[in-house]
Amino acid sequence: MNSSGQIEPVTILDAAKRIAPFINHTPVLTSHTIDKLYQAEVFLKCENFQKVGAFKARGATNAVLSLDKVQLSCGVATHSSGNHAQALSWAASLVNAKAFIVMPSNSSKIKVAAVKDYGGIVTFCEPTLASRETTLAGILDQTGATEIHPYNNTRVIAGQATAALELIEEVPGLDILMAPVGGGGLLSGTSLSVHYFLSGGKVIAAEPEQANDAWSSFTRRVFVPSQNPITIADGLRTSLGSITFPIILAHVHQIVTVSEESIIKAMRFLWERMKIIVEPSSAVPFAAIMEGRIETAGKRIGIIISGGNVDLDDLPWRKND
Template sequence: MIIRIPDFDDISLARERIRPWIHRTPVLTSVTLDRMSGARLSFKCENLQKAGAFKVRGATNAVYSLDDAQASRGVATHSSGNHGLALSRAAGCRGIRATVVMPRGASRAKSRAVETYGGEIVTCEPTMAARQRTLAEVIERTGADVIHPYNDARVIAGQATCALELHEDAGPFDAVVAPIGGGGLISGTALTLAALAPGTRIYAAEPANADDAYRSLQGGQLVTADAPDTIADGLRASLGDMTWEIVRERVTDVLLASEEEIVDAMRLVWERMKIVIEPSSAVAIAVILARPELFRDQRVGVILTGGNVDLDDLPWS
């Protein structure tokens, strides 16, 4: 099967398509984190994005790429949270139905947001096989268009607009660091910067407890993991064939963070930057603080991917 990777024209079209429906999020800095890392960090704050995460970019681009006949059948996906709530919001904006397959045990805050935005939740066991099987049943029942959380050119092009804004507002950078789960954001980031700043190194930040992307890059072939156990719930997915192709060709390295490092980085940002980020966002900061020699005296862009946190279940409470 031929995989069509989005190009910069697709990214530019996505930017115009989603502009009315998203925030151009701010880029913040922190003297404290600069001192701790030895680098000059610029934080792209997608935790302040509509629906609380960068996922709204890709979901909105996909929904508004549908023609009227496709849209009338609705959309469906599987998601541990942020993509599902983002798709529910985008579908609501267009006035169409959204069905989200979510694993049991998903974040209560994210489940509530899906329902608030009008999405219908169908629960399944917390494995990728169960997600895919349940989604197939939903599609057979509804005929909805599948908007995959990351292995979809429309979604990748939408996520790529995040790095486009970051580069325009604060670039160019020596390196950019973003979390990796299924790989939609890091793929879009890599494609954008390959066009605009090809000398920028791209680092993917991954929980050590969900290290399938790290093992894939080290071994040179796609490795998947089913239901890894990490506090970074947004990063439990494995790469798809499309995102793996981009990661393999364009990502400099995958850097790992322990669960303790993730929680410490999350708390540090809450305390020092006074903004709410979720554990998945904190992985990018954790890997930088753990490797000061890799980033010292460099300009580094960091994508804070989301801020959808269950306040009744904080990791330090």
């Protein structure tokens, strides 16, 4: 196994073909205002318009469709309180498979309802990692379901890589591709697509300062776990995985961090100027541009806008009233 965790160019191309009938080929949006402000050409790959409102639909679909009939008959399972829970429930429903989702008892009602809406079978557990893992292990034992990890899974990573692949195919000559980093599924996939399909392209990840475990791991080249970080970017609170970290070390060029304030500012800017709903995690790479954390002048920059699932009754700028 090489540093790509057995993900070869053909793995990504196959994933793209496999999931194409089910997922959205999402649009790329541009803005003269943004280009002028940063003397760059910025291309937003809008995965907020993806099925279930996030890129997670790609990886989950690729993983589910890679299983055989016997495996599918026992269903799939995961523990997640975020977009992966919805994505896996939705992907399983495409092939009439069961999706067993372990969710912490303090998960928001909206998220639980969304998972159930997509057909997921929810089991609640205590809001600790230990309880999540024990509960999931119990379900795997009882049902024979296949665990689909949110990011530490080569099929999931290959699926997430297809967002960057589409962007690279649609927008020639990109200099930089940016993505947020949490567990590293999107980032490792993005970096592999750039490595294989965008000669000379650089991958720059962005992470909240207050959840800078990926930055620490990358800088020290040693795995540093995430320790219950407090950030509004709820998709980026997790630690890197044993599969995602080596890929990131091998193929990502830079990780920059941004403040909470600038995440909210970037999110609001994208809402107001681009008229798109993006979730806080999605705004993190653009926050890095707004903060001047990367050289933009004269560059063609692609950004994966990772998702758009927000609670409209709980917007961050309400707290600043």
